């Protein structure tokens with residue numbers, strides 16, 4: 596929250612029904628200015644419906660949502676001035692250059708030629724496309740196109756940037772690069788980022804995450820706090836002499852370990868701190884040590900009883916197609 600207490604995004608009892616489908620069932624959350632906030636959940640959880648209500652593309656059935664104090668229903672144009680939206684599918688014109696695409700958008704916003712040119716230069720620099728500004732976007736890679744989309748979403752200097760699955764379909768290296776740009780962007784533009792994702796690895800980059808399932812927010816916190824709430828780090832020691840290891844663990848750390856097939860397992864609150872202590876005195880007959888930290892999937896399993904990975908139906912989801920279609924309007 597900023598000093599005068601206004602959240603960048605404030606949602607209360609937000610609900611959306613499509614006939615008898617309860618897509619979003621009365622959710623509440625606040626996003627502070629400058630936060631990178633992630634909405635994580637399986638297909639059909641209600642992420643797209645939520646983002647489209649926040650972007651004024653879908654009217655809520657009940658509840659309220661405000662962007663920097665402006666109501667998404669009664670102050671739609673003020674909300675739209677405050678937000679930039681980047682959809683999953685490319686909506687850039689492939690027969691124009693990167694710069695021409697942005698110039699076209701700047702004219703739609705009614706920006707003067709001078710103002711537009713200055714902003715376009717800054718943004719193309721920010722997303723690393725200035726050198727390629729005169730190339731047709733048809734020649735851009737998937738990652739370059741996504742970066743251009745992000746630059747376009749930022750053209751009118753929005754205070755909140757909404758990204759729907761910003762890295763879907765990109766290779767891991769390009770996904771990483773997009774994340775670096777998003778981080779730089781947050782510094783350079785003083786902006787709040789709200790994104791949906793079904794990649795757990797991606798959600799790890801967010802300051803806070805809301806995990807959504809069946810239209811409700813089932814958990815909301817920092818990635819570290821969510822994982823810490825699930826359980827301790829699990830340590831597995833491979834040894835040829837489990838008796839000695841178990842006795843040493845009991846004597847030195849008061850730990851009661853389990854043994855199966857010469858593998859000694861136990862839990863500790865912080866494995867990274869514990870493992871150096873384990874080796875501090877030396878002399879233990881250890882072949883290898885493996886540590887497993889709780890993952891966001893463990894958080895999901897704990898709350899729902901099933902894995903986020905299992906919740907993914909094969910193929911492209913219907914919801915994505917709907918939001919993409921809305922973006923093209």
Ligand SMILES: Nc1ncnc2c1ncn2[C@@H]1O[C@H](COP(=O)(O)OP(=O)(O)OP(=O)(O)O)[C@@H](O)[C@H]1O
Nearest residue numbers: 613616618637638639640641642643644912914915
């Ligand atoms: N226009 C619509 N008409 C009827 N049902 C809809 C409509 N839009 C969404 N739904 C339903 O609402 C529920 C939530 O869908 P939503 O697209 O918001 O989920 P999601 O988490 O974004 O998943 P996805 O990644 O598949 O889009 C689903 O059961 C979906 O079928």
